[in-house]
Amino acid sequence: MVLAIVVAAVVLVAAALWSGRDPDSTASGRTVVGLRVWDESFVPRYRASLDEFERANPDVRVRITVVPWSSYEQKLRLDLAGGTADDLFWSSSYAEYADAGRLLEIDESLGPRRAWDPASVAQYTRAGKLWAVPQFVDGGTAVYYNRDLLAAAGIDPASLNSLRWGPGADDSLTPLLRRLAAVAPSAYNAGHDFQSVELPYLGSAGARFRDGQGDFVFDSTEAISAFEYLVGLIRDGLAPSPADTNTDSDFAKNAFLQGKLAMFQSGTFNLAQIAEQAEFGWGVAMLPEGPAGRVSTNSAIGVAGNTDTEHPEATRRVLRWLGSAEGTHDLVANGATISANVGQQAEYRDYWSDHGIDVTPFFDVLHGPKISSGTAPGLNSALRAIDPIFGEMYAGRLPVPEALPRARAAAEDAVQK
Structure with a gap:
C-alpha cells in the first residue's frame, strides 16, 4: 500500500511538471511559466520583480532556471529542437530561431513597441519584425x-x-x-x-x-x-x-x-x-x-518567447511585464545594469555618479561608429x-x-x- 501511494505521488508530480505546473501550483490552479537566464546573480532581482507580477496575476507563477553561459546556447538549441525549452529565455543570438519560427513575434503578441532603446530594438528586429523584448543594454566598451x-x-x-x-x-x-x-x-x-x-x-x-x-x-x-x-x-x-x-x-x-x-x-x-x-x-x-x-559594440540582452509554449496567454503577460518600466525596476536597481527602457537609463548614470564613478566613457564612445557581430544565423x-x-x-x-x-x-x- 505504501509503495502504491509513493508511485501514485510520483505519477502526479510528473504529470504536473509535464503540464507546465509544479506540485505546489497545481492545487491552487496556477500556471507555471518558465524563464531561462545564464547569469545566476540576476535571479534575486528577477524574483523580486516577478513576485510583484505574481501578486497582480495570482493565476501565474514564474519559475526561473539558470543555465551557465558556457553551455547556454548549445543547450537552448537542443531544447528548442526537442520541444523542452522554457516558455521565455534570454537571447543574444536569435536569427536562426526567428527564421525557424521558434520565437513569438513581439509586436503581434504585445501590441505597439514600448519606449525601448533604439539600438536594442534594431538588434532584435529581423525582416521588419521584433523577436525579443529588449531587457538590458551593455553600453559601449x-x-x-x-x-x-x-x-x-x-x-x-x-x-x-x-x-x-x-x-x-x-x-x-x-x-x-x-x-x-x-x-x-x-x-x-x-x-x-x-x-x-x-x-x-x-x-x-x-x-x-x-x-x-x-x-x-x-x-x-x-x-x-x-x-x-x-x-x-x-x-x-x-x-x-x-x-x-x-x-x-x-x-x-x-x-x-x-x-x-x-x-x-x-x-x-x-x-x-x-x-x-x-x-x-x-x-x-x-x-x-x-x-x-x-x-565599440553596443549589445543588448532580450527576453524571447517560445512559440511552443503551452501557456501563450500567460507567457505574453509575463513578457509584457518584463518589457515595462515597472517590471525592470528591480532588475536595474543599484547600478546592476542599464535598462533597455530609455526612461530608466539616467538612473544608471546617477547611481554610479553618486558613488564617485564616472561612467561616461561607456556612453560617449557610442557617439562614434559602432560594430556588430551581425544578426545572421x-x-x-x-x-x-x-x-x-x-x-x-x-x-x-x-x-x-x-x-x-x-x-x-x-x-x-x-x-x-
Whole structure:
C-alpha cells in the first residue's frame, strides 16, 4: 500500500511538471511559466520583480532556471529542437530561431513597441519584425584602470583618453603599456575576447566581422593589421599568456581584481563586480582610438518567447511585464545594469555618479561608429569553430595572415552545417 501511494505521488508530480505546473501550483490552479537566464546573480532581482507580477496575476507563477553561459546556447538549441525549452529565455543570438519560427513575434503578441532603446530594438528586429523584448543594454566598451599601478608608472589617468593604436608613430598605446609592464605582472588584456577586444579592434582598424549579407569578412587586410597588433602585444609580454586567457574567459577580469592587470578593456557588465571587489583605486577611461577611429559594440540582452509554449496567454503577460518600466525596476536597481527602457537609463548614470564613478566613457564612445557581430544565423556555431584557430593564433603557433582565412572558412562551414 505504501509503495502504491509513493508511485501514485510520483505519477502526479510528473504529470504536473509535464503540464507546465509544479506540485505546489497545481492545487491552487496556477500556471507555471518558465524563464531561462545564464547569469545566476540576476535571479534575486528577477524574483523580486516577478513576485510583484505574481501578486497582480495570482493565476501565474514564474519559475526561473539558470543555465551557465558556457553551455547556454548549445543547450537552448537542443531544447528548442526537442520541444523542452522554457516558455521565455534570454537571447543574444536569435536569427536562426526567428527564421525557424521558434520565437513569438513581439509586436503581434504585445501590441505597439514600448519606449525601448533604439539600438536594442534594431538588434532584435529581423525582416521588419521584433523577436525579443529588449531587457538590458551593455553600453559601449571602455577601459578600467588601476590608479595605483598607473601612479607607480608615473602615468596620468587623463592621458588614457587620448591613446591611439596602430602601426608607426601614431601608436601611443604600446609605449604606455611598456611603462605599465615594468610595474605590473600584465599591462593590458589583449587577447581572445570577442565582444570587448576583438570587435572593437576590428572596427577601429576599418574592418568588419560580418557584412550586410551575413558573410564573414574578418580576414581583410585591415583585420589582419588589427589581429597582428594584438598578437604583437602578447608576444612582447604586455598582456596575459594565451595559455590562461584562451581557456578561462574570466582570467583577465580576475587578474584586474587581484591588482595584477593594469588596464582591463571591457563593458558595463563587469562594473558592479569591480566596484564591489576591487581593493584599490580605479577608474574608467575611453577606448583606444585606431586608424578608423574609436569603434565599440553596443549589445543588448532580450527576453524571447517560445512559440511552443503551452501557456501563450500567460507567457505574453509575463513578457509584457518584463518589457515595462515597472517590471525592470528591480532588475536595474543599484547600478546592476542599464535598462533597455530609455526612461530608466539616467538612473544608471546617477547611481554610479553618486558613488564617485564616472561612467561616461561607456556612453560617449557610442557617439562614434559602432560594430556588430551581425544578426545572421549561425553566429554561435561560427564562434565555436573559430575558437581553436584563434587560440593557436594568439599562442603564436599560427601566423595571423594564415589564421584568419582558415578561421573564416571554418565559420562558413559551421554555419552551412
